[in-house]
Amino acid sequence: MKTVYDGKEHCCGCTACENSCPTGAISMSPDWEGFLYPVIDPFRCIDCGVCRNVCPFEHADRVKYGPFQKSFLAQHREENVLMQSTSGGAFTALSDCILTQGGVIYGADFDGEWHVVHRRAQTDAQRDRMRISKYAQSDLRGVFQQVEQDLSVGRMVLFTGTPCQCAGLRSFMEGKDTSRLYLCDIICYGIPSPMIWQSFCRMIEQERGGQVSQVQFRSKAYDWSRENSNKVFLMATTEDPVLRLDDRYYQLFFKVRSVIRPSCGSCPFTDRSRPGDLTIADYWGVEKYLPQYNDPRGMSLILVNSSKGEQLLEWAQDAMFYLLRPASECMAEQARLREPVQLPANRREFWEYFDAHGLAAALEKFAGHQA
Numbered sequence: 001m002k003t004v005y006d007g008k009e010h011c012c013g014c015t016a017c018e019n020s021c022p023t024g025a026i027s028m029s030p031d032w033e034g035f036l037y038p039v040i041d042p043f044r045c046i047d048c049g050v051c052r053n054v055c056p057f058e059h060a061d062r063v064k065y066g067p068f069q070k071s072f073l074a075q076h077r078e079e080n081v082l083m084q085s086t087s088g089g090a091f092t093a094l095s096d097c098i099l100t101q102g103g104v105i106y107g108a109d110f111d112g113e114w115h116v117v118h119r120r121a122q123t124d125a126q127r128d129r130m131r132i133s134k135y136a137q138s139d140l141r142g143v144f145q146q147v148e149q150d151l152s153v154g155r156m157v158l159f160t161g162t163p164c165q166c167a168g169l170r171s172f173m174e175g176k177d178t179s180r181l182y183l184c185d186i187i188c189y190g191i192p193s194p195m196i197w198q199s200f201c202r203m204i205e206q207e208r209g210g211q212v213s214q215v216q217f218r219s220k221a222y223d224w225s226r227e228n229s230n231k232v233f234l235m236a237t238t239e240d241p242v243l244r245l246d247d248r249y250y251q252l253f254f255k256v257r258s259v260i261r262p263s264c265g266s267c268p269f270t271d272r273s274r275p276g277d278l279t280i281a282d283y284w285g286v287e288k289y290l291p292q293y294n295d296p297r298g299m300s301l302i303l304v305n306s307s308k309g310e311q312l313l314e315w316a317q318d319a320m321f322y323l324l325r326p327a328s329e330c331m332a333e334q335a336r337l338r339e340p341v342q343l344p345a346n347r348r349e350f351w352e353y354f355d356a357h358g359l360a361a362a363l364e365k366f367a368g369h370q371a
C-alpha cells in the first residue's frame, strides 16, 4: 500500500500533504488511537511525489527560521484578558493587532461536541474562544486552503498552532505570497489523542450525568505556576453544572504520556530554531529570575524568530508590557526547546488495555486512580 510516511513516528498529521496533492488522492483518517493520518487512494495517485516533498516532518530545516533572535517576558495590561488567558495574554495582544487591521485569526477552538478543531475568527468574540490552551490535537482539515484563500484576497492572517502545524502551513505555502501571513507557534509538550479526550468527556458524563457543559483547562481561579497550574482542569455537566477540579486528564497527559502522538517522541521542532515568526509559552522560572514579576495572573514568554515577528510584537506594544531577557532563562526552563518528549516504553500496553477495558480501567491501572 502506498503511504506518505515511513512509520507513524514520522507523521504529525499536519495535513500539508492532503492539501497539496494535485489529484485529491489523500484523505485524513483516524487510526485506532484516534490520531489522523493521510491515506492515499491508489486509483487517484499519479506518483508525482508532491506529498512526500511537502512533508514538514521530513524537511524540518526548510520550514524553520534560524535560532530565535530575542526572548521576552511579557504580560497583557488588562486584568480581564489575563484572567481569561492561559499565560500572560500574549495571544490576545498579538491577535488584536491583526483583527484591527481587518485580518483573520486561525487557532484551536472547541466545536459543539467538545472536539478540538482549528477555526477562523474575524471578531473579538470568535477569537476569545481560542485563548485557552486545548489539550488534544486539533483537527486541521480544510484549514490550510482557507488560509490560502484569505491571503489570495489580500487579508492579513495570524495562524497559531503547534510547531508542526505552523511548519505544515509554511511548507504548504512555499512558493506562494506569504507577506501577509504571520505564524505563531507554541512551545508544545506533546499532543494528546482526540479519542482519549472524547473518552474522557464520556466518562465524566457517565459519572456526573448529562452532557459536558463547560471545560476549563488550567483555570487561573486556582493557580498559575509550573507546579500546579497544569493540574487545574475543571469540568461541569448539564446535570452537575458546578465546575469541579479533576486531575485525571492531567495525569494522562503529564504522567502516563501514552496518550501522546507517536511523532511527538521524535519531533524535529523541539529546539531553538522555530517555524513560527513568534513563539509563545508560559514564562516558567520567573520566580527565580525576576521574583518581582512573579504574578499569579500569569506571565508569557515570547520568542522573536523573524523580522515579521518583530514587527508584530512592535504593533502589540501598547497592549502589553514586555522585558527583554537572556535566552539562557527559557533554554533552562523549557525542556521542549532542547529535546522531544520521551514516550513511555509501555505505550502499546496502555493502548491495548484501553481498547479492551476502557478509559476508567486504564486510568486505574496506569495512573493509579480508583475507577
Ligand code: SF4
Pocket (backbone or CB within 6 Å): 020, 021, 022, 023, 024, 025, 026, 040, 044, 045, 046, 047, 048, 049, 050, 051, 052
Ligand atoms: Fe497525491 Fe502525488 Fe502523493 Fe500520489 S504521490 S498521493 S498524486 S501528492
